[in-house]
Amino acid sequence: MTTEQSKSDISRARILDAAAKTFRQKGYAATTLIEIARAADMQAGSLYYHFGSKDELLEEVLDIGMRRVHEAVEESQEHLPPGSSHRDRIRAAVEAHLTTLLKLDDYTSANIRIFGQIPEDVRRRHIRLRDAYAELWRRILAKAQKSRALRSDIDLGLVRMLLMGALNWSVEWYQPGRTSIQTMADHMCLMLFSGIGIDKPARSSEDETVA
């Protein structure tokens, strides 16, 4: 116990890293404990010294992934320069979400990719963190709408879903080098704001009902 990190903690972290990486690549059911163990320089049986079961390992990977995006987006809001517009706020949140998802975080990307294939009871226990993260976005968007930075005649819940979809889906196609995360955040906000934004349109929205 001389070092802050006991050997157990180090191994634990190595296992979690390996699990997140493999889960993300192959999915949950297709990932074998032998693969995880190999990626962590261990034997499969040794994993059970640190985790009670494959599901328990999965659960921790999911939780860590969700906590990381949550914290990243939360921090992005706290570190904004004073007087930032709501567009700036949302842009920062979008960029934080994308950065966590696409840059060196297998936990969050694993979470996003495999959430639809996990066992029922694991999902039930994990869903609270998901809801909390959704609530964070709900607050951000609602505040923007209340400040008249967003139109009032739209379904914010639906917009949030479409937005999260556009962001989360990037984990399926994004390749570093082709498009920068900043560019993605810019386009996302351009689509979102200049569309929903109340700022520029006088009343040019009449042509929307063209036949």
Place this chain on the structure above:
Amino acid sequence: MTTEQSKSDISRARILDAAAKTFRQKGYAATTLIEIARAADMQAGSLYYHFGSKDELLEEVLDIGMRRVHEAVEESQEHLPPGSSHRDRIRAAVEAHLTTLLKLDDYTSANIRIFGQIPEDVRRRHIRLRDAYAELWRRILAKAQKSRALRSDIDLGLVRMLLMGALNWSVEWYQPGRTSIQTMADHMCLMLFSGIGIDKPARSSEDETVA
């Protein structure tokens, strides 16, 4: 051979339906042939009279799903009233995509959900259909941009990805009854067009119509 549909064809279709449904619900690796067989009122071994392997079954489900969206979107473009604006065209495409994905088509939703977890060689053989579908959207968007219905200073490829993400992600959260597909299509086009649309600097209504 008296009836149009031989008994074999009927069983085959029943198996494919069962497979698509189960793949969509549980994912590929987690789905067992026993489950598929039970959902098709058969024994697991009997599946092999119709399909050579689990992978072959998967492959056909994927192909059918992709062909269905492709055809749906293609038809939506052909059945447009003459003189439709590009916004109308894209709205129709969005609605066709969503309808196929969310309404009674387990094949397309299975395709979208499990594409990230399928074996390498299956993916390689299926990828052509995916590319063809992407090309269809690329054409639709490019034509809109060329007709000055969309801004020229944006990355259409990126926008297409964000758009497909917003649409495809709906398979993860959509519940019939809460939001209508029409509402989703409306919101999507509102975000897309009034954002990317050229109508804000140079206000006009003629740039919305097809040349």
Place this chain on the structure above:
DNA sequence: ATATGTTTCGAACGCATGTTAGATTTTAGA
């Protein structure tokens, strides 16, 4: 009704997986 081809069954095989537990090695303090 019989015979021929079609479709399904049922039981078995081989294999890989998650899991367990005792033996073995490594670590850290006296």
Place this chain on the structure above:
DNA sequence: TCTAAAATCTAACATGCGTTCGAAACATAT
């Protein structure tokens, strides 16, 4: 250095999976 605890290994287990194959049930035409 010695020792007890911590950490890992090794080998085995039970189970469930995809798959195979010969037998049984079914359908159809003569």
